[in-house]
Amino acid sequence: MSTPISSTSGVEQVLVDNGPLQAQLLTAVDDDHGGVIVDLKEPMNSHDFTSSLKASMLNWRQQGKKGVWIKLPIELVNLVEAAVKEGFWYHHAEPKYLMLVYWIPVTGNTVPANATHRVAIGAFVMNDKREVLVVQEKSGKFRGTGLWKFPTGVVDEGEDICKGAMREVKEETGIDTEFVEVLAFRQSHKSFFDKSDLFFVCMLRPLSFDIQKQELEIEAAEWMPIEVYAAQPFVQSHGLLKYIIDVGLAKVDKGYAGFSPVPTTSTFSNEKSFLYLNSQDLDK
Amino acid sequence: MSTPISSTSGVEQVLVDNGPLQAQLLTAVDDDHGGVIVDLKEPMNSHDFTSSLKASMLNWRQQGKKGVWIKLPIELVNLVEAAVKEGFWYHHAEPKYLMLVYWIPVTGNTVPANATHRVAIGAFVMNDKREVLVVQEKSGKFRGTGLWKFPTGVVDEGEDICKGAMREVKEETGIDTEFVEVLAFRQSHKSFFDKSDLFFVCMLRPLSFDIQKQELEIEAAEWMPIEVYAAQPFVQSHGLLKYIIDVGLAKVDKGYAGFSPVPTTSTFSNEKSFLYLNSQDLDK
Numbered sequence: 086m087s088t089p090i091s092s093t094s095g096v097e098q099v100l101v102d103n104g105p106l107q108a109q110l111l112t113a114v115d116d117d118h119g120g121v122i123v124d125l126k127e128p129m130n131s132h133d134f135t136s137s138l139k140a141s142m143l144n145w146r147q148q149g150k151k152g153v154w155i156k157l158p159i160e161l162v163n164l165v166e167a168a169v170k171e172g173f174w175y176h177h178a179e180p181k182y183l184m185l186v187y188w189i190p191v192t193g194n195t196v197p198a199n200a201t202h203r204v205a206i207g208a209f210v211m212n213d214k215r216e217v218l219v220v221q222e223k224s225g226k227f228r229g230t231g232l233w234k235f236p237t238g239v240v241d242e243g244e245d246i247c248k249g250a251m252r253e254v255k256e257e258t259g260i261d262t263e264f265v266e267v268l269a270f271r272q273s274h275k276s277f278f279d280k281s282d283l284f285f286v287c288m289l290r291p292l293s294f295d296i297q298k299q300e301l302e303i304e305a306a307e308w309m310p311i312e313v314y315a316a317q318p319f320v321q322s323h324g325l326l327k328y329i330i331d332v333g334l335a336k337v338d339k340g341y342a343g344f345s346p347v348p349t350t351s352t353f354s355n356e357k358s359f360l361y362l363n364s365q366d367l368d369k
Numbered sequence: 370m371s372t373p374i375s376s377t378s379g380v381e382q383v384l385v386d387n388g389p390l391q392a393q394l395l396t397a398v399d400d401d402h403g404g405v406i407v408d409l410k411e412p413m414n415s416h417d418f419t420s421s422l423k424a425s426m427l428n429w430r431q432q433g434k435k436g437v438w439i440k441l442p443i444e445l446v447n448l449v450e451a452a453v454k455e456g457f458w459y460h461h462a463e464p465k466y467l468m469l470v471y472w473i474p475v476t477g478n479t480v481p482a483n484a485t486h487r488v489a490i491g492a493f494v495m496n497d498k499r500e501v502l503v504v505q506e507k508s509g510k511f512r513g514t515g516l517w518k519f520p521t522g523v524v525d526e527g528e529d530i531c532k533g534a535m536r537e538v539k540e541e542t543g544i545d546t547e548f549v550e551v552l553a554f555r556q557s558h559k560s561f562f563d564k565s566d567l568f569f570v571c572m573l574r575p576l577s578f579d580i581q582k583q584e585l586e587i588e589a590a591e592w593m594p595i596e597v598y599a600a601q602p603f604v605q606s607h608g609l610l611k612y613i614i615d616v617g618l619a620k621v622d623k624g625y626a627g628f629s630p631v632p633t634t635s636t637f638s639n640e641k642s643f644l645y646l647n648s649q650d651l652d653k
Contacts, residue, residue: 117510162453169446175467177562178459179483183467184562193585195508199463200564201526202486204556224479226401242485243558243565269628269646272488274527278461278468280484281527283567301477324633325644332646341650342626344553349608360609362553362616363647366625 108136110144113153118195120152121145128160131167138171146189152196153187202272202281204240206250209333210262210289216308217333218291220257223304232319233309235329245359247346250287258306259297262289266343267361268332271325286329288336288343342366392420394428397437402479404436405429412444415451422455430473436480437471486556486565488524490534493617494546494573500592501617502575504541507588516603517593519613529643531630534571542590543581546573550627551645552616555609570613572620572627626650 113121123141138155145153155168159181173185177199188194210218219233227234238253240246247264254262265288276282298306311330320326335341344361397405407425422439429437439452443465457469461483472478494502503517511518522537524530531548538546549572560566582590595614604610619625628645 118508159453159458162450165449166446169443174443174464175462176464177483178462178467179563180458180460183459183462197561198487198523198526199461200484200487200561201524202488202567203482203484204486204565204567224402239482240485242482242563246556269644271633271642271644272530273642274640277481277484279526281488283486283488328631328633328644328646332651335651339650339653342647344628347612349555349612356557356559358555358557360553360555360612362612363626366623367615367619369623 108140109133111137111141113141113145116152116154118152119150120154121150122154122156124156125161125164126158129164131163134164135167135171138168142171142187142189151188151190153189155185156182157185158182202283203277204246204249205282205284206238206240206246206253207284207286207329208236208250208254208262208289209268209286209329209336210236210254210260210291211311211333211337212291212294212308214308215311215337217311217314218254218258218260218296218306219309219314220298220306221304223302228304230319233307233314233317245346246285246287246361247359250285250289254289257299257303259293259295259299261292263292264346265290266336266345268336268341268343269328286332288333340365392424393417395421395425397425397429400436400438402436403434404438405434406438406440408440409445409448410442413448415447418448419451419455422452426455426471426473435472435474437473439469440466441469442466486567487561488530488533489566489568490522490524490530490537491568491570491613492520492534492538492546492573493552493570493613493620494520494538494544494575495595495617495621496575496578496592498592499595499621501595501598502538502542502544502580502590503593503598504582504590505588507586512588514603517591517598517601529630530569530571530645531643534569534573538573541583541587543577543579543583545576547576548630549574550620550629552620552625552627553612570616572617624649 111123113123116122155173157164165183168185173187176184176186178184186196188196218236220236221231221233222228236254236257238249240249251262251264254260267285268288269286271284272281274281296306314320315330332341336343342363342365345364346359346361347364348357349360350357395407397407400406439457441448449467452469457471460468460470462468470480472480502520504520505515505517506512520538520541522533524533530551535546535548538544551569552572553570555568556565558565580590598604599614616625620627626647626649629648630643630645631648632641633644634641
């Protein structure tokens, strides 16, 4: 009836359960942690997929594999339900794919957590006249409130914090800057679909001064005396915003040392990455 | 034939397309950005869901809604394919649910990015004899290499960095600590399913000294003279690991100022969150 693809009785059992179709084993590569990764790309019907998955799972079980990962591009959405019916659960998703996972051993699930944080920056940019670069936003919580705020934004996927800060300032105001330091950072929770935020307060030195605001998001942008900015009731009533002024002025006036980026190579690859530290104190 | 749920021809059109069944509009709540969120909880067959989704989309379109979010618990995996067929794509997933999204306007997609970073800590814990707390791991890249490393770990979802550092040290070694400072942090990319890492080097003060290692992950743990730790070839050859020694000793010996956590309230809620800053310089 069925054509076993392996001589183990476990696989034959599966083939009988699934009728006369031959179950092809899914192609998988080993990961670094005793598991396997299936990166499906070709269309497949869900019945064949179920048969192949059952047979493959038996195979991996016999091999002592631990975590099993299945990456399904959104075009193969027809296979999601089948994978979940076999006991897989969601690990993470990006717009174009869904990653499912299964843990074979009975104990010791060490499936790593999904990404948990979004990274945002706020930019403290002051010119020689002690004016700070501020904007009014067209949308979001502050729309129409008249509140002047420092430029802020979310760091893109794969973008360095220092570069993201310079990009956001340039995009919102047209001002070119040089990154100086991270003055402080705040971690907050449940800010976004139950995810957490890391908000880095960045000091940047302006390299140009002629403002050209972005039309889509920014209602107004200007250089504002820091006392005028600080006097806004909203700023006065919010701890974080007051601290940003404190650390910014401490940097400008009192030699406050933040964390500056030092390029290093990663531990495991030759990719350059930035280590942020108090280089002022380290060099003394 | 069909029973319109609204007098608009658009909805009738949908009902005709889907046969004689009456399409119930999906229950949705408004979000803060001109969109709607559907939080499905009750089982539904995919045909009814498709009809309801088509009718609801017309309705939201007429109302000028922007982003449409559908949160599907994994038990409703049977509806994923139907949503994708209507043009939805994946936004993010957690083990027990999948979030899908659709952007109605023709231009200006401002659907926010998913979480992009995992947050990890490395713990620099030194006693009065200038011995640092080090471990050998049972699994991972360093298994069997004999490498002694500082305790490291991933911060849990919703966990503060300072608390995560204390927890990891306690779990791996049994040592109680008090959090002192973030000495440095590194951002690296493509470290984990194309996600980024933020690795915080944390100084902690030991409050107990009797090591009780965790059996599952830790092969060995001990207090080791820092010179012995530093002399390991792997440590000598890796920029980040050398920097960790440099900033740790600069803290202990030279008054290096890292970022210490200050409790603040969040801008938008009364949740306590930690702002990390150079309080030594700010207070001077």
